[in-house]
Amino acid sequence: MTFQNRTIFITGASRGIGEAIALRLAAAGANIVIAAKSVEEDPRLGGTIYSVAEAVEKAGGKALPIQVDIREEAQIQAAVQKAADTFGGIDVLINNASAIQLTNTEQTPAKRFDLMYDINVRGTFLVTQHCIPWLKKGNNPHIITLSPPVNLAPVWLGSHVAYTISKYNMSMLTLGWAEELKPFGIAANSIWPATTIATAAIRNLLGGEALMQRSRTPAIMADAVALLLEKTAATCSGNNFIDETILKEAGITDLEKYAVTPGGKLQPDLFL
Template identity: 65%
Template sequence: MLFQNKTVFITGASRGIGKAIALKLAADGANIVVASKSVTEDPRLGGTIFSAAEEIEQAGGKALPIQLDIRDEAASQQAIAKAAEHFGGIDILINNASAINLLPTEKTEPKRYDLMHDINVRGTFFLCQSAIPFLKKSTNAHILNLSPPINMEAKWFAKHLSYTMSKYNMSMIAFGLSAELKQYRIAANTLWPKTTIATAAVNNLLGGEMLMNMSRTPQIVADAAWHILQQPSDKCTGNFFIDEEVLQSHGITDLSGYAHVPGNTNFYPDLFIDA
């Protein structure tokens, strides 16, 4: 089992893409730290750190649920330390937790701006900072941020400047760390879906049922992450990965099984991806 005894710290792992990655790695023997805010279930979102932990253990992994708001850097530091003590180290950090708001500049309230930047940028930065001392001790350490390639076309800034800034900053964190941490053989990469993914955010905030029907399941991102995280950390670093391209590079060309609606072939490109 490729990830036997490997400890993976995943933010936002109680549902969606984070949980899909957790279950994929758990099936390969990984220890999963479920770091999310949800301890009581919201019917619109589904899932808590406890329900996700139960599914992870049913999939074959070991789970440690930790309630965490990554805007609190002290809490992040404590969560990382607790996870390392519980499992004997940390091998992989996946920064999946994120906030989204697609309003134009004139309509972006300070609280919404702060939420995106406090979670997507500040939270990601200080969680990486807390994890680095433990990742240095791993034999194949990886940081993986769920953020896009930095596409500097003006259209990606024109409609939702604040969100774009925050997600590109997540990607810059990974790119910067790939150079800073190369001497320690710690990989830092990003991963982003080519099409929209059927998650609660898409259903509740972005496009509802129509967009859900044009989306793929979170499993495609999980499978791509599985391929990335088993690569040698001293060689596979500084990349802006796209899920579909990762799978194709490993000979997986039939992606029909990832359609949220079976048989659908009409998918909606995700943000920051040129159609």
């Protein structure tokens, strides 16, 4: 597997799943654009665009760290242009940046509702919009968005409706882009983990160390994304994938290596 000379633009890539994807593709020779806000490390979260850039270079890729808040369109435009100027274009966009708030209607402040929509929906839309002209000229161009299959089971809507519909919006954008961009041979797919993934958000916001131990490492998402990006864009589009399904279709059935606690009980992720 090689991604030599392919340029991958990843939002929210300063830590967690975004960082894991960046390092996985860097090891295969990709140019990685690390588009995220963090330039100073938060001890609770870890990681900055610069620490990931250093790790990308060590892994064998070329790194371009860019501070960008995807709520600001001017910053998106500048980041996309800088990426294209630096590497000669953009071949892949990975919409990884996202905000989460697992509260019911009464307990969801307006500013948190707005944050989720500004990042998850509007931000994802605008980053994609500004990358499309470069993707049209890209090498096997793909858009991958980290969002779940649309599951209208009442439990997911009733538990945290604001967050749920923001993530489903991302999945519906994916399906819309798959159809809209079909004439240009640009693939649009979403991907979502089958289990919780051991990230700072899991530890700090959702379930602490106990949930971390029932999770898989971000490497499973990184490997699944790499496999998805190997597929021919013109014939693999419009799907809401699950990470382990992609791996199993590629003949990878032993997933124990991804477990934080091998042999332990795994926690299914939301919406599944």
